[in-house]
Amino acid sequence: MSTYKYATLFLARNISVNQTRTFFSNLKCLDVTINRENGVAYVLMKHPPVNTLNMQLISELSLTLSNLEKSKCQGMILSSIFDKVFCSGLDLNELLKPKPERVKGYFSTFQELVIQLYGSSFPTVAAMTGHSPAGGCVLGMCCEYRVMKKNSQIGIPGSRMGIALPRYIVNLMSSTIGLRNAELMLTKGKILNTDEALKVGLIDEIANDRTDAIRKAEDFLKEYEMIAPLARGITKRIIRRSIIEDVKMNGAADLENFVSVIMLPEVQEKLDMYMYNLKNRKRD
Numbered sequence: 486m487s488t489y490k491y492a493t494l495f496l497a498r499n500i501s502v503n504q505t506r507t508f509f510s511n512l513k514c515l516d517v518t519i520n521r522e523n524g525v526a527y528v529l530m531k532h533p534p535v536n537t538l539n540m541q542l543i544s545e546l547s548l549t550l551s552n553l554e555k556s557k558c559q560g561m562i563l564s565s566i567f568d569k570v571f572c573s574g575l576d577l578n579e580l581l582k583p584k585p586e587r588v589k590g591y592f593s594t595f596q597e598l599v600i601q602l603y604g605s606s607f608p609t610v611a612a613m614t615g616h617s618p619a620g621g622c623v624l625g626m627c628c629e630y631r632v633m634k635k636n637s638q639i640g641i642p643g644s645r646m647g648i649a650l651p652r653y654i655v656n657l658m659s660s661t662i663g664l665r666n667a668e669l670m671l672t673k674g675k676i677l678n679t680d681e682a683l684k685v686g687l688i689d690e691i692a693n694d695r696t697d698a699i700r701k702a703e704d705f706l707k708e709y710e711m712i713a714p715l716a717r718g719i720t721k722r723i724i725r726r727s728i729i730e731d732v733k734m735n736g737a738a739d740l741e742n743f744v745s746v747i748m749l750p751e752v753q754e755k756l757d758m759y760m761y762n763l764k765n766r767k768r769d
């Protein structure tokens with residue numbers, strides 16, 4: 486990230502650059518810094534133009550989470566350097582005309598990332614600076630708290646694309662917004678605006694802009710400063726155990742099933758049309 490962007494991000498929140506240290510300098514799709522004073526890690530996605538989760542971004546997120554676990558960080562804010570988009574989800578190019586082994590590897594890496602983020606021992610907040618479709622929504626749901634910038638959209642359009650979602654995605658959504666709301670949202674492939682997402686509990690707070698989103702994320706983490714990290718971590722793991730165990734038990738079969746559906750000609754046709762519409766739609 487440019488010095489200018491660091492300055493705007495940190496000075497806006499009264500944190501000087503000197504109070505932070507760059508955690509990794511060799512990442513291409515992420516900026517990771519840690520505030521020395523409170524141990525909070527800022528993980529900012531910076532994969533232009535819209536933080537599509539290609540293999541590189543997924544792998545860097547996974548590596549970063551492993552390192553943050555080792556470094557005993559006190560909390561993590563997952564965000565984006567882009568003002569309009571938090572994360573545009575999985576890379577649709579990986580889903581179009583895929584080779585079965587390649588697509589299996591891709592989804593399996595994403596599934597592992599989801600479990601790693603969902604099961605992390607430290608507190609996690611998604612400061613969603615903009616739109617968060619599909620995989621972006623999934624990253625958010627893995628965090629413990631979600632702040633989203635106003636006028637953004639969030640949801641998982643799988644059904645609309647002719648794709649049945651894997652169990653872990655359905656389970657994550659159900660645990661976030663309840664079974665009934667998850668059923669309505671996922672079977673329709675509904676995308677919600679910020680107000681609707683707040684109402685249903687898919688996000689916890691609305692922010693005016695990215696600085697406000699980061700500030701609200703920090704406020705959430707501050708509440709844990711007086712809580713013993715070990716007790717907190719164990720409690721979180723107990724609450725999250727059933728989804729994690731379910732992936733361990735059923736993840737492989739789920740993946741096989743998912744890949745065979747993705748390869749179906751009628752699904753490929755729908756995906757092709759979806760991609761065509763995405764490339765040719767009127768931009769706002």
Ligand SMILES: CC/C=C\C/C=C\C/C=C\C/C=C/C(=O)SCCNC(=O)CCNC(=O)[C@H](O)C(C)(C)COP(=O)(O)OP(=O)(O)OC[C@H]1O[C@@H](n2cnc3c(N)ncnc32)[C@H](O)[C@@H]1OP(=O)(O)O
Nearest residue numbers: 534537573574575576577578616618619620642643648764
């Ligand atoms: C959906 C369920 C599918 C499968 C289920 C499978 C497994 C379950 C596991 C996880 C569930 C998650 C699945 C997914 O994430 S699939 C990806 C779904 N994502 C989307 O549908 C988002 C599509 N993108 C958008 O809606 C907009 O791009 C966005 C609102 C994010 C930003 O709009 P903006 O106007 O700012 O930018 P654009 O001009 O649209 O985009 C710039 C550029 O980037 C390309 N792009 C955008 N998103 C993707 C993507 N996800 N994959 C590949 N490429 C993407 C877009 O086409 C533009 O390209 P170009 O025209 O060449 O400039």
